[in-house]
Amino acid sequence: MARYGKEHKLATRQRIIETAGRRLKRDGIDGSGVAALMADAGLTNGAFYAHFESKEDLVATAVADQLRDQRERLAAAPPGRAGLDQIIRAYLSPEHRDSREEGCPSAALLDEIGRCAEPTKQVYTDSVLAFIDDIAARLAPHDPRSARVATLGVYALMVGTLQLSRALADQELADEVLEQGIRNAMALLDDAPH
Amino acid sequence: MARYGKEHKLATRQRIIETAGRRLKRDGIDGSGVAALMADAGLTNGAFYAHFESKEDLVATAVADQLRDQRERLAAAPPGRAGLDQIIRAYLSPEHRDSREEGCPSAALLDEIGRCAEPTKQVYTDSVLAFIDDIAARLAPHDPRSARVATLGVYALMVGTLQLSRALADQELADEVLEQGIRNAMALLDDAPH
DNA sequence: CTGATTGGATTATGACCGTACTACCATAGG
DNA sequence: CCTATGGTAGTACGGTCATAATCCAATCAG
Secondary structure, X not given: OOOOOHHHHHHHHHHHHHHHHHHHHXXXXXXXXXXXXXXXXXXXXXXXXXXXXXXXXXHHHHHHHHHHHHHHXXXXXXXXXXXXXXXXXHHOOHHHHHOHHHOOHHHHHHHHHHOOOHHHHHHHHHHHHHHHHHHXXXXXXXXXXXXXXXXXXXXHHHHHHHHHHHHOOOXXXXXXXXXXXXXXXXXXXXXXXX | OOOOOHHHHHHHHHHHHHHHXXXXXXXXXXOOOHHHHHHHOOXXXXXXXXXXXXXXXXXXHHHHHHHHHHXXXXXXXXXXXXXXXXXXXXXXXXXXXXXXHHOOHHHHHHHHHXXXXXXXXHHHHHHHHXXXXXXXXXXXXXXXXXXHHHHHHHHHHHHHHHHHHHHOOOHHHHHHHHHHHHHHHHHXXXXXXX
């Protein structure tokens, strides 16, 4: 392959970003080596630095891409509160818990992101806010900005619940935690918005 | 040091466990090498395997120790709901957010624990339940067992909120998220118990 | 009080994996 | 055909977990 129009390199880059997103969520940031990330995209380690400045650069890019992806799935759900309820139930489902690599990047990586350098955290912040503001617009179409923090609070609840459910060795208890999480999220949404 | 009564080896072991707890919370599980963990205890890597079977073994032990520690701090708070409110406010404070290595092991490591092998998750489960059941006993002295899942739900909310606050690059927003978390935790506690 | 014993540590080593980089190569486009 | 591009393969150098050989000093037996 050589001398393609620019779209070919961009397509390869995008393939790396997407496959990296899955592996990062499955094995963690520190748990994923550059060679493995490239192998997932059908490439070798050497090509990596033609596409990204560093591993951190890819991590930030992949996390942003994953959150953009989640945002698109969100847009596909029915509008308004009804669609939101559906999203919450899917998020806090055993299926989502058991498929880390297909799921929410925050639930898979949040504490590692908290340890990342500032630029990475900035990219995460921007990406998650774009996602959150979409939800806030659902809740308060007239004043989405004021619902931002309330929505972040519910999001944090959902992320923490999913993580906890993944970490518990007792499957039955892990399932109960998810159900409790759904009830809690609903309760907060019913109380809060005004 | 040699040929001490058994308490000396145990004391060294305990020192490793405690210093490891701090570093693991700061740098993550995959981010902490055995050599560094031992250096923190004033030892070299070779001595490690006289105390622990493997790194995973230490991780599980250190996490359990950290949770036991949290449980003791819990016991030191005023009894009943008043003490619980105080604990929640301390947990969701900027100080706690900014001192990962002194703080809650769940907030620092939960998603990495979710990726650990089953024995480690089992140790985590047992330890976190001991902690949670103490809180549940505060909430429902007559029937702590029934409050277990409700308490886990609030705990998940607190863990997720702290993690999110740590991952946000915007400090002001991160503070607001903490405050929202406090309101949410209180709301759930006021509604739930019956 | 002495000295062999032995537990706990150090240093060294194994094989492998981590990130980052560079020289080289095959090929498609002009 | 020849150049430029995107990729491969190989290198450098340090860190990873784990094991093994060695060493040191405190304790207990005599």
